[in-house]
Amino acid sequence: MSELLLKSIREKVTATEEELQICKSYFTQKKLKKRQFLLQEGEVCSRLAFVEKGALYSYTTDAKGGQHVIQFAFEGWWISDMYSFFTQEPSNLNIEALENSEVLLIDQEQHYQLLAELPKYETYIRILYQNAYIALQRRVESTIGLTAEEKYNRLLEQYPFILQRIPLNLIASYLGVTPETLSRIRKQISR
Amino acid sequence: MSELLLKSIREKVTATEEELQICKSYFTQKKLKKRQFLLQEGEVCSRLAFVEKGALYSYTTDAKGGQHVIQFAFEGWWISDMYSFFTQEPSNLNIEALENSEVLLIDQEQHYQLLAELPKYETYIRILYQNAYIALQRRVESTIGLTAEEKYNRLLEQYPFILQRIPLNLIASYLGVTPETLSRIRKQISR
DNA sequence: AAATGGACTTGACATTTATCAAGCCAGTTA
DNA sequence: TAACTGGCTTGATAAATGTCAAGTCCATTT
Numbered sequence: 130m131s132e133l134l135l136k137s138i139r140e141k142v143t144a145t146e147e148e149l150q151i152c153k154s155y156f157t158q159k160k161l162k163k164r165q166f167l168l169q170e171g172e173v174c175s176r177l178a179f180v181e182k183g184a185l186y187s188y189t190t191d192a193k194g195g196q197h198v199i200q201f202a203f204e205g206w207w208i209s210d211m212y213s214f215f216t217q218e219p220s221n222l223n224i225e226a227l228e229n230s231e232v233l234l235i236d237q238e239q240h241y242q243l244l245a246e247l248p249k250y251e252t253y254i255r256i257l258y259q260n261a262y263i264a265l266q267r268r269v270e271s272t273i274g275l276t277a278e279e280k281y282n283r284l285l286e287q288y289p290f291i292l293q294r295i296p297l298n299l300i301a302s303y304l305g306v307t308p309e310t311l312s313r314i315r316k317q318i319s320r
Numbered sequence: 321m322s323e324l325l326l327k328s329i330r331e332k333v334t335a336t337e338e339e340l341q342i343c344k345s346y347f348t349q350k351k352l353k354k355r356q357f358l359l360q361e362g363e364v365c366s367r368l369a370f371v372e373k374g375a376l377y378s379y380t381t382d383a384k385g386g387q388h389v390i391q392f393a394f395e396g397w398w399i400s401d402m403y404s405f406f407t408q409e410p411s412n413l414n415i416e417a418l419e420n421s422e423v424l425l426i427d428q429e430q431h432y433q434l435l436a437e438l439p440k441y442e443t444y445i446r447i448l449y450q451n452a453y454i455a456l457q458r459r460v461e462s463t464i465g466l467t468a469e470e471k472y473n474r475l476l477e478q479y480p481f482i483l484q485r486i487p488l489n490l491i492a493s494y495l496g497v498t499p500e501t502l503s504r505i506r507k508q509i510s511r
Numbered sequence: 512a513a514a515t516g517g518a519c520t521t522g523a524c525a526t527t528t529a530t531c532a533a534g535c536c537a538g539t540t541a
Numbered sequence: 542t543a544a545c546t547g548g549c550t551t552g553a554t555a556a557a558t559g560t561c562a563a564g565t566c567c568a569t570t571t
């Protein structure tokens with residue numbers, strides 16, 4: 130049930146089987162049905178989630194009811210609201226399953242305990258942040274520097290599978306444009 | 321010459337004086353004049369920089385010669401191209417001094433050595449990434465969800481001092497709008 | 512003192528994107 | 542089977558933002 134997590138750890142640090150088992154013991158499994166929430170706006174985000182199966186996404190909602198997709202997470206990815214997790218303030222994000230999914234959860238206390246107990250875990254987490262930071266920075270570069278069409282093309286380059294798993298209206302939201310605009314862009318490209 | 325760095329470390333981890341001195345010994349100092357580059361597009365980013373004094377910023381340039389500001393860094397902040405630093409691929413970023421500045425530099429090998437030698441340093445770095453990641457995520461939220469005016473207001477809220485130190489054309493670039501648009505937004509607000 | 516260049520603003524106009532309203536289609540639900 | 546819903550597209554129009562060109566102001570250089 131946690132092969133992917135262990136694989137993710139092994140990819141980033143060299144850990145013994147024993148260390149991997151210790152890590153594993155800190156996580157609990159949860160199944161989510163499509164459209165089920167892992168976190169709702171207003172709650173404190175008390176745990177980090179690793180996706181073993183399926184796909185989730187996080188988003189904010191604005192005053193006019195508009196939805197803004199912050200992140201997608203597929204198998205092998207992490208998702209949470211870091212801000213709320215670390216400050217313990219209520220989150221303004223929703224995290225929801227896009228498909229029937231399975232996640233592994235670690236709550237705050239366990240996370241800190243594991244960081245203290247297992248230096249390898251800290252290294253793993255550091256590397257995760259590194260990668261997440263780099264990915265986000267590239268997204269910022271796209272967002273401020275490119276037209277909607279260029280952003281869309283770059284997204285497809287980076288995540289070619291995304292069209293197969295994410296509805297276009299959510300992709301539009303992720304790119305910061307309306308579904309209508311994305312639809313017209315796609316029409317434009319196809320000619 | 322490195323009080324700020326040590327302060328930054330002490331804020332995030334509890335370290336002994338000895339550990340702090342070890343950290344310190346890994347860094348070298350460099351002074352930069354206004355407009356001087358710390359990194360130029362095409363070079364590999366071989367070191368991380370901590371700003372002791374002054375202000376720097378990083379930016380990309382696009383095909384049409386347009387400049388896109390990725391990050392500002394003031395006293396007590398870090399700046400580098402993480403992507404290039406970790407992949408050792410040539411950077412597409414420039415890092416330049418906005419004012420006469422002093423930075424502390426640690427190069428890649430030293431960084432890895434220090435990570436291995438001093439667990440506290442790893443914890444420090446992990447927390448830095450955490451914070452950097454959270455800050456970037458908030459920026460993405462702004463960028464995809466807000467109008468130019470809202471983005472500008474939020475920036476002022478978050479960094480009230482920014483107008484005193486950063487020219488408006490760079491703020492415009494950071495927000496992803498043209499200087500003309502920012503100028504009009506400010507006119508609008510002032511009425 | 513004059514010349515230069517950078518930062519900023521303004522106006523006219525072009526382009527991009529959003530908004531609103533309508534309709535299509537496929538898959539789910541009653 | 543019929544109704545419904547979500548996802549997607551299209552058209553008409555409005556709003557936001559970009560582009561280009563000009564000009565002011567101020568600090569720095571000569």
